[in-house]
Amino acid sequence: MAEVDFAQVFQALPSPFMILDREFRYVAANPAYLATTGRTMDELRGENIFGKFPNRGESGRRLQESFERVLATGEPDTLAYLAYPIPDADGRMTNRYWTAVHVPLFGADGTVEFVMQNTVDVTEYARLREAATLPFTSLSAETSLIERTREAAEASANFRRLFQQAPAFFAVLSGPTHIFTFASDSYLRLVGNREVVGQTVAEALPEVIDQGFIELLDRVFHEGYAHSQESARVMLARTAGRPPEETFLDFSYHPIRDPSGEITGVFVQGMDRTESVRFAQRQRLLIDELNHRVKNTLATVQSIASQSFRSTSDVAAAKRAFEARLVALSQAHNMLSDRQWHDTEMDRLVCQELSIFDPRQVRSSGPSLRVNAKATVALALLIHELATNAARHGSLSNPEGSLAVEWGEDAQGNLVIDWIERGGPPAREPQKHGFGSRLLHTVVTGELGGKLQTRFEDEGFAAHIVLPSGAYIAQENSLV
Amino acid sequence: MSEPGSRRILVVEDETLVLFNLEDILSDLGWEIVGVAMRLEEARRLAETAVRPDVAILDVNIGGGLVFPAAEILVQRGVPVVFATGYGRDGLPPEWQDREVIVKPYTQADVERVLQPYSQQACAAG
Incomplete structure (x- = not known):
């Protein structure tokens, strides 16, 4: 197998290479380096680089420091951007820009014997940028700023x-x-x-x-x-x-x-700050929304009080009715709170109110179905009034009576609820509409925009409720 | 003297119980409720078609929407509007802030006070 002649490789490398000893004297330089600097090897050999290309400015200092870092640490060192004027063939100093990589070459005793430098003349690149965009002074100020930052980084933990x-x-x-x-x-x-x-x-x-x-x-x-x-x-x-x-x-x-x-x-x-401003906006919205809900809830409670006490002489009974209605409202709020005030399950909504009755008398069934916050509150109060009425005058006033609550979705997406009382005293349409029937009618046909059929039969009372999908389906991201 | 006789009022309120309270208050004050809407589309329809009321009380937030399109129709028909809201006047957009406002929860006295100008008009006209 043929031997590779590394001296020949060094000579043939297309980019400028040179080697200095520990005293910064030229030991070797390849033709690319000689061409770039416009010197011959005879002119350079044994000469101190800073004697041959004197630079008392910052660039000279940085170049020397870089060499010294390589000698001291045995690690390569890079100067990404170095302004270093050199004399041209006519002896005039011209500004040139360099990127320089300094690599240690170790002697037999393991200490750094030489430093090899590979430079790339980036003057044309710098001039191009300069001509394209920048006043010369700001370019050099900027590059020195970045270069100084870069060197500081190497000295102090990736600054x-x-x-x-x-x-x-x-x-x-x-x-x-x-x-x-x-x-x-x-x-x-x-x-x-x-x-x-x-x-x-x-x-x-x-x-x-x-x-x-x-x-x-x-x-x-x-x-x-x-x-x-x-x-x-x-x-x-x-x-x-x-x-x-x-x-x-x-x-x-x-x-x-x-x-x-x-x-x-x-x-x-x-x-x-977009995230935090959005958060603050959202919080403002939520506080406004909370305020709206609290005020509406207070208005609802005010109304429950006024309705409960309005047309009765039995204050104790009115107080009981008032408290039971408040509890129904509160339970609806609890259910909503558990689900971020978004929706509730029909099953839970119905069972919550019917749980006080003997389970042998009460049956409820229907598919898993979610209703929105507004319908939750309205239906909770409605079911409470129907249940109270069933217990006082309807099928649940009789130990033999029964109540079935069934719900489902019809082909049009309406929520259909059937409330069927059986086995109680015969139901008769009331002469005077009390709070319960007024609530039933207004919630179903007014607030929820649905249809209501009530039947007062010998077997008992029954209600058939049909609510349009728009009135009960929870909408994503809706606050109300 | 504050008995307004057959003065007519239109009501928009989306919550059943709050509506009951308002209906009771209005009937105690002797107002004839010529229309009740609990949903937005119904409010707009009623604003256009109801026998022209002397005044309207409008809940601002209706099922997550805002009542202003219906308010606009009423104002164009020359019907004075009063807003009912939990937010107070500050919760109204600037173009509606010069209107009368009752803040929820309101009392019968609040409603009577805010409707006073329209009741008195009845006496002056009658």
Whole structure:
């Protein structure tokens, strides 16, 4: 098998490579590196890199620190973005941008003997961005900001990752047209993961143009004041291709100044408060709804009192009737409360009221069927009055009598309830309609919009109730 | 003197017991109830077709819906409307806030007070 000549590989690599010793002197450089730097190997060999390409600025310091980190730790080190001017062939200094990876090469004793550098000249890429979007100064300010943040991250526990992934959102806007140069993950999620970097706010988020935010950014940029707002409503496209959605944000805009004090951009930070604002709105709705129910319940109780005491001289009996009606109402509320005030089972609704009777006298049957909150309260009071009447004057006033309650759904989706009393005294249509029959009639034909047939026969009283589906079927998400 | 004679009133109220109480109060006060609606569509129909009442008392929240479409019809017919609600005047939309309101639970005195202008009108006219 043929041996691979690694020296030849090194020479053939298409991107620039070079190797320094521990004193930062050139040991080797491949033709790609020589071409990029415009030097020959003879010019470089044995020379200190900082002597050959002197840089007393921040970039020089960062480059040296990176080498030193590799020597000290034996770990590779990366400089994602490095501005490092080098003299061109004519001896003039030109600005160039680099991404550099520094890799340790170990000696026989296991210590780092050399550092190998692979650089990529990203000047063209930087110039392209510069030409496309940014004033030169703000680009370099931004890149140095990001680069410094990145290096801080390596020194202190993934700081930049936290910044990038923080629940709060951050964005950096540059120049008078507010070009995005940085946006955190949460910011991108906020705007439906659109490509915003490199675009103006108006280009990236066209839906905000008429919502006053660009005027605010203009003021921050030109007048240098910081703006903050809580629970601001903004219509934002939260999902690509979908219409804007109501979003609530706590946010602030702060001017970014360069060392001379000139404003170069706007720093945006904030929190998506949509969930908590929605929660507060929902809570407000629920409190309003609770208030509505309490007031209606009080009005109902007031009416029960007035009906119970209205036309009687027997105050003790009226008090008993009043209390029994309150209990029926309260039990209906308990059933609803168990089901988030949404609906109840017909079975439970009927059995609850009939449970006080001897089970040998009372029979109830029907399919599992749910009725909504309004029908629950109305039917609970109705069944209570019918049962009370049966116990006082009807079939349940006689130990031999019986009561059957049957319910079901007919072909049209109506709820059909049959109340059949048998074996009691003969039933006779009352001359004067009392509270019970008034309630039965009004609940069925008025409140629930249904049909009622009553039969007063020798065998006993019977009622045939038909309720339209709209009156009893529980509607999802309905509060009432 | 407050006996309104045959003054006519229309009532919209979706809860049976609350309606009973109101009916009793109105009959004690001598009003003739010319129509009762307990559901929205019935309220709209009645607002259009009932013999023109002198005033209407409308429960705001009817089975989860709002009574305002029926109120609109009545107002167009020149019928004054009074709202009955647990929320009070603040619960009404701005365009209806200038109307008379009775807050649930209301008493006979509340109803008498709020209907007073329409009762007196009867005396003046009669």
